[in-house]
Amino acid sequence: MGSPPGGLSNSLRAIPEIHAMSHSVELADVGMSFGDTRAVSDVSFTVESGEFFSILGPSGCGKTTILRMIAGFLQPTAGSVRIGGQDMKGLGPDQRPTAMIFQSLALFPLMPVWENIAFGLEARGMSRPDRRRRAEALLETIALPGFGDRMPGELSGGQRQRVAIARALAVEPQVLLLDEPLSALDLKLRQHMRAELRSLQKRTGVTFIYITHDQSEALAMSDRVAVMSAGILQQVGRPRELYDDPETPFVARFVGETNALAGKITQSDGMHVGVETAIGPMKGRARQPLSPGQSAHIYVRPEAMAISRAGDQEPASPHTNQTEVTIARLDFEGAFALVHGATNTGETLVAAVASTGLSAMPEVGSKAIFRFPAEHGMVLADG
Amino acid sequence: MGELYDRFGPALSTGFVALVLMWLAGMVLAPNLMMIDYALRPNLTPSEIGTAADGYTLSNILYFFGEDVHLAIFFKTVWASTLVAAVTLVVCYPLAFWLAQTATRGQTALVLLALTIPFWINEVLRTLAWYIILAFRGPLNELLLATGLIEAPMRWYGDGGVLAGMVYAFILFMLFPVYNAIESLERAQIEAARDLGASTVRIHARIVIPHAKAGIATGCVFTFMLAAGTYVAPALLGAPGSRWFTQIIYNWFFEGGDWNRGAAYALVLLVLCLAVVLVSLRVARVSLADVAR
Ligand SMILES: Nc1ncnc2c1ncn2[C@@H]1O[C@H](COP(=O)(O)OP(=O)(O)OP(=O)(O)O)[C@@H](O)[C@H]1O
Ligand SMILES: [Mg+2]
Numbered sequence: 001m002g003s004p005p006g007g008l009s010n011s012l013r014a015i016p017e018i019h020a021m022s023h024s025v026e027l028a029d030v031g032m033s034f035g036d037t038r039a040v041s042d043v044s045f046t047v048e049s050g051e052f053f054s055i056l057g058p059s060g061c062g063k064t065t066i067l068r069m070i071a072g073f074l075q076p077t078a079g080s081v082r083i084g085g086q087d088m089k090g091l092g093p094d095q096r097p098t099a100m101i102f103q104s105l106a107l108f109p110l111m112p113v114w115e116n117i118a119f120g121l122e123a124r125g126m127s128r129p130d131r132r133r134r135a136e137a138l139l140e141t142i143a144l145p146g147f148g149d150r151m152p153g154e155l156s157g158g159q160r161q162r163v164a165i166a167r168a169l170a171v172e173p174q175v176l177l178l179d180e181p182l183s184a185l186d187l188k189l190r191q192h193m194r195a196e197l198r199s200l201q202k203r204t205g206v207t208f209i210y211i212t213h214d215q216s217e218a219l220a221m222s223d224r225v226a227v228m229s230a231g232i233l234q235q236v237g238r239p240r241e242l243y244d245d246p247e248t249p250f251v252a253r254f255v256g257e258t259n260a261l262a263g264k265i266t267q268s269d270g271m272h273v274g275v276e277t278a279i280g281p282m283k284g285r286a287r288q289p290l291s292p293g294q295s296a297h298i299y300v301r302p303e304a305m306a307i308s309r310a311g312d313q314e315p316a317s318p319h320t321n322q323t324e325v326t327i328a329r330l331d332f333e334g335a336f337a338l339v340h341g342a343t344n345t346g347e348t349l350v351a352a353v354a355s356t357g358l359s360a361m362p363e364v365g366s367k368a369i370f371r372f373p374a375e376h377g378m379v380l381a382d383g
Numbered sequence: 384m385g386e387l388y389d390r391f392g393p394a395l396s397t398g399f400v401a402l403v404l405m406w407l408a409g410m411v412l413a414p415n416l417m418m419i420d421y422a423l424r425p426n427l428t429p430s431e432i433g434t435a436a437d438g439y440t441l442s443n444i445l446y447f448f449g450e451d452v453h454l455a456i457f458f459k460t461v462w463a464s465t466l467v468a469a470v471t472l473v474v475c476y477p478l479a480f481w482l483a484q485t486a487t488r489g490q491t492a493l494v495l496l497a498l499t500i501p502f503w504i505n506e507v508l509r510t511l512a513w514y515i516i517l518a519f520r521g522p523l524n525e526l527l528l529a530t531g532l533i534e535a536p537m538r539w540y541g542d543g544g545v546l547a548g549m550v551y552a553f554i555l556f557m558l559f560p561v562y563n564a565i566e567s568l569e570r571a572q573i574e575a576a577r578d579l580g581a582s583t584v585r586i587h588a589r590i591v592i593p594h595a596k597a598g599i600a601t602g603c604v605f606t607f608m609l610a611a612g613t614y615v616a617p618a619l620l621g622a623p624g625s626r627w628f629t630q631i632i633y634n635w636f637f638e639g640g641d642w643n644r645g646a647a648y649a650l651v652l653l654v655l656c657l658a659v660v661l662v663s664l665r666v667a668r669v670s671l672a673d674v675a676r
Contacts, residue, residue, distance in 0.1 A: 073574060093578040100578050106571035110593045119589075120579035171579055 031078030056218040057228035099168035100177040107152040114148030120171035138166040284377030304376035305351035310367035322371040421646035443647030460628035464610035475557040483565035544620035557602035564598025
């Protein structure tokens with residue numbers, strides 16, 4: 001159980017020969033236009049073989065379009081898609097070493113589960129007893145032994161999910177493409193399936209390209225994440241890099257929660273910069289030197305923000321920023337709470353506080369000090 | 384029923400129910416009962432009515448089973464109607480698939496409109512158009528001669544002409560059910576099948592046709608019944624060798640003057656058509672309720 005599909009390669013129909021050394025997917029300056037609509041522009045990234053790679057972005061940013069170009073359902077209007085070092089230009093989905101899991105799963109409702117799983121093998125001319133055997137082995141892999149004769153309509157959402165994955169794995173793809181496969185599931189099941197997908201990916205060693213608009217999902221599951229906005233690739237990186245060191249304002253805002261304060265650069269000393277904001281001067285850290293006068297934002301994660309009672313002001317230091325706020329609201333989220341503080345200029349800053357420390361918090365309506373270290377203030381130029 | 388009474392009160396509801404029953408009795412039951420009554424009585428002269436000869440008998444039906452020529456035409460009609468249904472399906476399926484899965488909304492509207500407009504014209508006139516097209520010195524022969532496909536004009540009237548006329552006349556009855564059925568197939572299923580390496584033939588055999596089975600059966604049943612019961616196409620486009628069973632029935636009524644025998648023949652046609660339909664639905668594992676949808 002759990003071994004990657006083996007002993008099957010001989011029976012697979014001719015798929016372009018892939019050299020075992022680099023099974024990665026490479027997109028070079030890929031663009032896609034539908035008539036006048038430009039859905040994707042100049043996207044380049046490389047996915048290593050065996051990687052769990054996510055594409056993260058808000059609805060309509062072009063994630064599905066990219067996935068369909070990799071799968072072969074769409075031919076890019078610009079740039080090239082290479083899989084395993086080979087240009088995929090002109091090859092259809094049936095000629096590529098990829099398998100796709102659709103947003104709707106697209107199981108065949110009139111076929112029993114085992115025939116669904118074995119459909120790709122049927123198309124490759126494998127004999128019926130062999131197909132049945134393979135399907136049973138895959139049902140073991142997805143922990144649904146004995147479900148082969150059920151119809152898809154007789155399965156739960158999570159079980160259908162797993163059948164769709166088994167059906168795609170049956171053709172031994174180099175790359176599995178998943179289009180928001182968990183979006184239809186409820187939260188608990190979604191969390192469970194995340195772990196399951198992740199472990200399945202590790203066991204099979206298949207490259208996963210996973211689409212989601214849920215940033216926590218992308219951060220939790222992926223080796224690397226590509227963040228997209230409006231058809232443009234914003235940043236590719238490991239989850240920690242995206243979170244701690246966003247390259248663009250979009251990534252800073254989209255990945256995780258953040259406070260954003262607008263201002264102008266007042267001084268720049270290497271990576272240490274000063275920003276004049278509406279609530280006073282702030283010190284932060286830049287990724288690259290910025291020139292004084294540039295307009296920029298300083299981004300602070302809520303969990304980097306510490307709260308103390310009014311009057312507990314610390315002496316000004318070059319390493320911390322602080323500002324006085326009125327506690328406006330407190331959102332209890334379970335493990336932590338979000339404390340909303342209104343500054344005297346009307347802006348709202350949010351601090352995350354572990355629930356265990358809630359009793360020491362100032363009351364709603366009272367004054368408090370929000371404080372964050374300069375190294376947690378990420379400064380990015382606007383534009 | 385109870386809901387009807389709750390909603391409209393006893394007076395109005397009773398009225399509705401009575402109207403429906405009257406409609407069923409007057410429009411459906413009465414003509415059929417009349418026909419059965421006619422079929423089971425001998426053809427009598429006015430003076431014989433009321434005498435001992437005026438009783439129920441199977442002689443009209445038995446007469447049919449003794450007439451080899453009529454039997455042959457009957458079976459040919461059943462067989463040829465099956466062929467009409469099959470050919471109509473073959474013609475409509477690709478079009479229905481294209482309309483339902485590939486065409487843009489504008490294209491679909493245009494094609495459906497183009498196909499519907501001829502049906503605003505009476506069936507006789509529509510068939511007459513084919514009568515002109517297929518004439519010995521008609522446009523079809525001229526076109527084929529001009530392109531050099533044939534050397535001498537062909538006689539199209541007969542089995543071929545009847546088939547063409549009927550397929551044309553019944554296209555919409557096939558197209559709409561099949562189109563509706565394929566329309567409801569989720570596009571992603573076809574894409575998934577293709578992604579898994581299935582050929583076009585396999586995609587249709589394993590995904591599209593099983594999904595559209597009820598629609599296909601509906602179209603075939605409609606077309607078969609219309610073909611078996613039609614009179615215009617064989618009368619206009621046929622030849623002496625391509626007589627249709629309805630023409631024999633017509634002859635009994637209006638030329639032989641034997642309404643009873645005509646009714647008996649019509650009854651046989653009705654019963655056997657029904658049998659063919661039920662058997663083919665059973666074979667296709669589609670229920671009558673699916674067809675009615
Ligand atoms: N076939 C098409 N014709 C025209 N425009 C299209 C087509 N497919 C996608 N688009 C447009 O391209 C853009 C990107 O669409 P895409 O489906 O890739 O978004 P997405 O990131 O997958 O969104 P979601 O998260 O909502 O699924 C959208 O603006 C969409 O309207
Ligand atoms: Mg999408």
